[in-house]
Amino acid sequence: MAQQMSGVLAAHFDALRYEPTAKRIRVTLAGEPVAETDRALLVWEPRRIVPTYAVPLDALTGQLVPAGAESGSEENAPPPPDGTRRTLDPTVPFTTHSCDGTEFDVVAGEETGAAAAFRPADPDLADYAVLDFAAFGWHEENEPVVSHPRDPFHRIDVLRSDRHVRVEHEGRLLAESSRPLLLFETNLPMRCYLPAADVADLEPSDTVTYCAYKGRASYFSVPGGPRDIAWTYRAPLHDGEPVRDHVCFFDERVDVIVDGAKRERPVTQWSERGV
Numbered sequence: 001m002a003q004q005m006s007g008v009l010a011a012h013f014d015a016l017r018y019e020p021t022a023k024r025i026r027v028t029l030a031g032e033p034v035a036e037t038d039r040a041l042l043v044w045e046p047r048r049i050v051p052t053y054a055v056p057l058d059a060l061t062g063q064l065v066p067a068g069a070e071s072g073s074e075e076n077a078p079p080p081p082d083g084t085r086r087t088l089d090p091t092v093p094f095t096t097h098s099c100d101g102t103e104f105d106v107v108a109g110e111e112t113g114a115a116a117a118f119r120p121a122d123p124d125l126a127d128y129a130v131l132d133f134a135a136f137g138w139h140e141e142n143e144p145v146v147s148h149p150r151d152p153f154h155r156i157d158v159l160r161s162d163r164h165v166r167v168e169h170e171g172r173l174l175a176e177s178s179r180p181l182l183l184f185e186t187n188l189p190m191r192c193y194l195p196a197a198d199v200a201d202l203e204p205s206d207t208v209t210y211c212a213y214k215g216r217a218s219y220f221s222v223p224g225g226p227r228d229i230a231w232t233y234r235a236p237l238h239d240g241e242p243v244r245d246h247v248c249f250f251d252e253r254v255d256v257i258v259d260g261a262k263r264e265r266p267v268t269q270w271s272e273r274g275v
Helices: 005-010 238-243
Strands: 017-020 025-029 032-037 041-044 052-056 063-071 101-107 114-120 128-131 137-140 156-160 165-169 172-177 181-185 191-194 203-211 215-221 230-232 247-249 255-258
Touching (some): 025 052, 032 052, 172 247, 181 238
Antiparallel strands (some): 017 041, 025 137, 041 052, 101 114, 165 255, 181 191
């Protein structure tokens, strides 16, 4: 029987997973070099959507200092709100662990302080330390990495389209365009990026988030309406360059009508509030 690929990839979602990478990875802590290696691993802890990096112990120039506690999956993973398995999406810090292992601090130099590292209790990762991505500075080759490592099984496609897109909130017209850029991203809803000229006046927000594939996002709110309902990339990373200065709305919280058909609102981690 044929199997849908998304199901194949999800079949081991509850397992500790890893994938080697040939990229040269450079890691710093408060400006001090911590590691440089072309033998890093991408590691997904159980139920984790996005990976972080593990570096070989012999590539670490920083010192590993035991943090004084062992981590266990039952102790550290947040409890499921409804009794089902808990998905660890990018809003859950990498310091939250869902497998057994030991926590360490990484110390580089005398003034830089410490940051979290984790050694899973797994023989395939015995010679590696998984580093808390947010605590370090990262480069893949000479390119900076933000938010989390790029997943080799994840991609985005941006396509020009002549579909007619209308965006409303409680009957209020927010945007209308027949020249959208449609962004297709693995395991996420299709997003409609619209030219700024086709969008109603919105108020800039001070909210900022980062995407590993598209870069730094700036947000907009509806005057007298919901906050942080749309975003733009003013200086995107290379994968997101086609949508530079275009505006995209959260399909989860507005009505998006494409070619006269109202799209069903997707349910994601952004359904309730801004990211």
